[in-house]
Amino acid sequence: MSSKNVSPSTKKSTLLTCELSEEDSNKAKDIMAQRMGRLKKELEQLRESPPVGVSCWPDGDDLTSFTAVIIGDDTTVYAGGMFKLEVKIPDRYPFLPPKVRFLTKVYHPNIDTLGRICLDILKVTPGGSWRPIYNLATVLTSVRLLLEYPNPNDPLMNDIAADYQLRKPTFDATAREWTAKYAKDKDVIPAQPETSAKKRTLEAGDDSDEEESEPAKKKERKGGTNSDSEEDSD
Secondary structure, three states, rough: OOOOHHOHHHHHHHHHHHHHHHHHHHOOOOHHHHHHHHHHHHHHHHOOOOOOOOOEEEEEEEEEEEEEEOOOOOOOOOOOEEEEEEEOOOOEEEEEEEEEOOOOOOOOOOOOOOOEEOHHHHHOOOOOOOOOOOHHHHHHHHHHHHOOOOOOOOOHHHHHHHHHOOOOOHHHHHHHHHHHHOOOOHHOOOOOOOOOOHHHHHHHHHHHHHHHOOOOHHHHHHHHHHHHHHHHHO
């Protein structure tokens, strides 16, 4: 169709569509920037003050994919175990919860053979309890608590739930066996970068050493002069 035959209303509609597309694109960019900003703050929080028994770090520079390690509480059948998890951040985070699953095998009624976890905080309402105010630290703390306090009334693994409820000694023995077999790999926790607080402490220590070294040198020089003069007088 020739451009001469295009009606003014069609031109106006086309222009409006282009403007809306550009506006939507800008909104999407703003949402992405806010999401990345939040994830950077969460990562800083995890580095500065991680929850007890929890480590988490991004997979390279990708802030939508994390690896986490949860250390089993000493009072549980998972004591000493280091359980590796995969954490994926959805596009609509924090309005949708992160997707978390165990990579380490664990004998637990609420964790299936693929590592999927049955936990309210990992599901949105009405079936779950996820809220945008929660964060990665909240989620990983909740998962660690689930290890300590299984919920056999809402299991993913019915046979393991039956062991937990009806044959507790059998459950405990199997859970300890799996922990010893699959969750004792000390190499799952890589070296983490030093926190800002630790760096400031180290820098302050270096400065204080420099400040103390100068008076010590002066005192040493003074002491040496006095001893020399005493030898001369003799």
